[in-house]
Amino acid sequence: MIINHHPFSTNDKGNLVIGGVDSLTLAEKYGTPLYVYDVGIIRKNARSFIKAFENLDVKAKVAYASKAFSCIAMVQVANQEGLCLDVVSQGELFTALEAGFPSERIHMHGNNKSRHELKMAIDHQIGCIVIDNFYEIQLLEELLQQEGKTMDVLLRVTPGVELNTHQYIMTGNEDSKFGFNIVNGQADQAFQLLHNHKHIRLKGLHCHIGSQIFETEGFKVAVDLLFEQIEKWLDRDGFKPQVLNLGGGYGIRYTEIDNPLEYNVYVDEIVEAVKKNSERLNILMPEIWIEPGRSIVGNAGVSLYTVGSSKEIPGIRNYISVDGGMADNIRPALYEAKYEAVIANKATVKPIEKASIAGKACESGDMLIWDLPLPETEPGDILAVFATGAYGYAMASNYNRLAKPAVVFVEDGTDKLVVKGETAEDIIKNDLSYE
Numbered sequence: 001m002i003i004n005h006h007p008f009s010t011n012d013k014g015n016l017v018i019g020g021v022d023s024l025t026l027a028e029k030y031g032t033p034l035y036v037y038d039v040g041i042i043r044k045n046a047r048s049f050i051k052a053f054e055n056l057d058v059k060a061k062v063a064y065a066s067k068a069f070s071c072i073a074m075v076q077v078a079n080q081e082g083l084c085l086d087v088v089s090q091g092e093l094f095t096a097l098e099a100g101f102p103s104e105r106i107h108m109h110g111n112n113k114s115r116h117e118l119k120m121a122i123d124h125q126i127g128c129i130v131i132d133n134f135y136e137i138q139l140l141e142e143l144l145q146q147e148g149k150t151m152d153v154l155l156r157v158t159p160g161v162e163l164n165t166h167q168y169i170m171t172g173n174e175d176s177k178f179g180f181n182i183v184n185g186q187a188d189q190a191f192q193l194l195h196n197h198k199h200i201r202l203k204g205l206h207c208h209i210g211s212q213i214f215e216t217e218g219f220k221v222a223v224d225l226l227f228e229q230i231e232k233w234l235d236r237d238g239f240k241p242q243v244l245n246l247g248g249g250y251g252i253r254y255t256e257i258d259n260p261l262e263y264n265v266y267v268d269e270i271v272e273a274v275k276k277n278s279e280r281l282n283i284l285m286p287e288i289w290i291e292p293g294r295s296i297v298g299n300a301g302v303s304l305y306t307v308g309s310s311k312e313i314p315g316i317r318n319y320i321s322v323d324g325g326m327a328d329n330i331r332p333a334l335y336e337a338k339y340e341a342v343i344a345n346k347a348t349v350k351p352i353e354k355a356s357i358a359g360k361a362c363e364s365g366d367m368l369i370w371d372l373p374l375p376e377t378e379p380g381d382i383l384a385v386f387a388t389g390a391y392g393y394a395m396a397s398n399y400n401r402l403a404k405p406a407v408v409f410v411e412d413g414t415d416k417l418v419v420k421g422e423t424a425e426d427i428i429k430n431d432l433s434y435e
């Protein structure tokens, strides 16, 4: 049985099964809260993007946006699947290098890369830096000159695309902290600094319009706007981009109201838009890069929690508290994100009531799910929240000095601990005494 469109089934005990393993076994073996990933789903997602480009026979790179979920094991899976890797910080770059990810397939992002981060990228000869602002150009010039090296870059531009997604995850609009604005001429100023540069090789343009996008129109509009600018640079400076990176943002199903497109639909339409524009300008089609994060790992992740206390407020609402919450999944509190969940040990039992799932942090806003249909639920039951694979572990905090949960990978009936859960000792490990 597939549960509410989520790619998981149940066994003959009526328990939720993840990657061929009973979720109750995982909860018992590793404790809760626990992040569980079905690695088969991660591989399937990665392959659908790669295959979509292969089917069209166009030159492309699919870079996994590791901000969605980064740890050594995940980076290794990305490498096994032939993905490139997008990193945005020293920590993500270090993780990638420690995981043995080939540095030439790493791309670095960030709207405030430090001198140290840029130096690390140069020292390790990563594949490409996506330039975001004028200060970064200055830093990069200095560093490359000092070290007598060169670096491939893309210019991140904001084309002015408004999207139907949460304001906090919209990035291609004009009023954005990211990238160079096309409309006000800043993108052109940056282009003039970079075109024919001695140390910086401008390979092309980057644009990321936002996240959790369910339609292709925004991507197509972005491509058209990028090409309007490219046309000006072609006419004036003879510039022909070798690469066009259209970022990530492909939406996934969190709840039944989400209707994601098949990944090949995004790819097909992006490729068509790039092809049409390249033909119009009579230039070779640039290589197309994309950077999916959520759509690679989101639906592969399930968070397991143990049910504890509950509170009934007659005529108002029932609350059920679990042993995690906003510290391991900030998305409901930050974006009012919605999730679906089942009681993993009663996954085939029909719901009879609704209860709201509260986290254990000292915040009224620490609510994971409002009014969730549930069977009769008691302390010790295991709650499984679906589609928590992206920006869950990645955005986890130690608020209330809660320890970050462990991460387990499951594939073909075998489970493996890939990130140890923190202990109380880990929580104080950087604290120093003031006595």
Ligand SMILES: Cc1ncc(COP(=O)(O)O)c(C=O)c1O
Binding pocket: 065, 068, 086, 109, 171, 208, 210, 211, 212, 247, 248, 249, 250, 291, 292, 293, 294, 295, 390
């Ligand atoms: C530049 C860039 N690339 C890729 C991504 C990945 O986005 P998503 O996880 O929505 O695919 C993001 C995050 O929104 C981003 O800022």
Ligand SMILES: N[C@@H](CCCC[NH3+])C(=O)O
Binding pocket: 067, 169, 211, 212, 331, 335, 390, 391
């Ligand atoms: N962290 C966000 C998306 C932003 C992605 C990074 N630009 C989320 O959980 O939806």
